[in-house]
Amino acid sequence: MTTATAPDAHATNSHTANAHTSSPSPSRSSSxxxxxxxxxxxxxxxxxxxxxxxxxxxxxxxxxxxxxxxxxxxxxxxxxxxxxxxxxxxxxxxxxxxxxxxxxxxxxxxxxxxxxxxxxxxxxxxxxxxxGEGFMVRTDSGIEDPAQLAGARVAVQAGTTSAANLAAWYGSRGLSVEPVTFPTPAAALAGYAGGECVAYVLDRTALAGERAALPDPAAHRVLDTSISRExxxxxxxxxxxxxxxxxxxxxxxxxxxxxxxxxxxxxxxxxxxxxxxxxxxxxxxxxxxxxxxxxxxxxxxxxxxxxxxxxxxxxxxxxxxxxxxxxxxxxxxxxxxxxx
Missing domain, CATH: 3.40.190.10 (Periplasmic binding protein-like II)
Structure with a gap:
């Protein structure tokens, strides 16, 4: 599970600045x-x-x-x-x-x-x-290239550019996939991990963290190909x-x-x-x-x-x-x- 919320998500974490650094002036600024x-x-x-x-x-x-x-x-x-x-x-x-x-x-x-x-x-x-946007798939799936996902259901997060990126990349190759939209990162990961989707599409850096959060990270891999600039x-x-x-x-x-x-x-x-x-x-x-x-x-x-x-x-x-x-x-x- 990757979703984590502080006991009070809006609370300020209090910490004293290091003694050898000065504090900013309290005077009013132009901002x-x-x-x-x-x-x-x-x-x-x-x-x-x-x-x-x-x-x-x-x-x-x-x-x-x-x-x-x-x-x-x-x-x-x-x-x-x-x-x-x-x-x-x-x-x-x-x-x-x-x-x-x-x-x-x-x-x-x-x-x-x-x-x-x-x-x-x-x-x-x-x-x-x-x-760049990439794909996480199961290691034993045999999938090495995004083109192999043509026709498959892939998990995406609502409010991201994933669906548009998928349409652009696959459409230019005469192919298509079926994006399945989830409201949160945790829901998207669960949809993929539960087998509802063959792949999870997200920025590759974020996918590294999502993969590490799975019970068996080695059972999943992030493909080398990026399909967008992010x-x-x-x-x-x-x-x-x-x-x-x-x-x-x-x-x-x-x-x-x-x-x-x-x-x-x-x-x-x-x-x-x-x-x-x-x-x-x-x-x-x-x-x-x-x-x-x-x-x-x-x-x-x-x-x-x-x-x-x-x-x-x-x-x-x-x-x-x-x-x-x-x-x-x-x-x-x-x-x-x-x-x-």
Whole structure:
């Protein structure tokens, strides 16, 4: 079972920021969203109802790549990475809380598309994970290629782009499948695991977590083929450019800090992170932050490499290769925007 909900899903997890990092100035900023977050003492972040590696409640704490992004924003804005009210939400409703101001950030394995920005009053602040839609099948099925699923029933989540991606990929080949829509990730996984569907279609990174949640992960495999482009991204309301800029630069900082560590070489991580924080810190005033914002972010979650390895890499037990999520210097798509 992958769905997990905190005893009080809207409760703030209290945690004291590390003593050696400074807290942001309490003065009013040019961002009404930042001011509201500070008045409340917590960031409200929309996450999935439970996908291992992305956002999962383990009975004591939310973990995952998406939740670490939210913690990074909270560290910058509030000085406390645990000052987050988690809002676990079904896929079809991931943007709903942003529009009326019921949340400040959506980090919920949500693909950045023109259609979503055109339809909703939101902006995507940056890519958190480059992905592609794939298929999980039973290992003993003999299925090696998505084309072999023609005519089969496949499980998809409501509110995702899966059905459209399936129609586009199979239709271009003169084939078709029968998408079976489920309202939640847990229901989709159960529909597949119970034999109602031959395959489960979802972003391949998310499928790695779903596979690990099954009683016998070895009995299932994720096919190598991706049928779509799925840049998962963090979303905010489009009415506050200062808050948008804050969230965007928190994400950029994680990538840039990894680049600084790589450039510095072995044994110089501490100096490299300090340099990244030194370069980025003075620009915090543009979004209502003090000069310690970047140091707090890196102290809270580390670099993008740390976030990925902890939640999706070998250290997580999932072992999802970084692939396109490597830095551009290693053939990936994450490009470090200069911090100076």
């Amino acid at each position: 009404p969203t930042l001011d509201a977050v500070r008045d409340r003492g917590a960031l409200r972040a929309v996450v999935s109802r439970g996908i291992l590696g992305l956002s999962q409640y383990d009975g004591g704490r939310w973990t995952g790549l998406d939740t670490d992004v939210a913690r990074a924003v909270a560290a910058a804005a509030l000085g406390d990475p645990e000052a987050v009210q988690w809002l676990p939400t079904d896929p079809a409703e991931r943007l709903d809380p942003l529009a009326p101001g019921d949340a400040e950030l959506t980090v919920c394995n949500l693909t950045w598309t023109l259609g979503r920005e055109a339809r909703w009053p939101v902006l995507f602040a940056g890519v958190t994970c480059y992905d 840049p998962m991204a963090a979303a905010v309301r489009d009415s506050d450019p200062h808050w948008y800029r804050l969230c965007r630069w928190v994400l950029q900082l994680l990538v840039a800090a990894e680049h600084h560590v790589d450039e510095a070489g072995p044994g110089r991580r501490t100096e490299a992170l300090a340099e990244a924080a030194r370069l980025a810190g003075p620009h915090g005033s543009a979004v209502g932050l003090d000069e310690g914002w970047a140091a707090r972010v890196l102290d809270a979650v580390g670099t993008y490499a740390d976030v990925y390895e902890r939640n999706l890499g070998a250290a997580s037990g999932l072992g999802v290769p970084r692939g396109l999520n490597e830095l551009w210097t290693r053939g990936g798509l994450h490009y470090a925007v200069p911090l100076h």
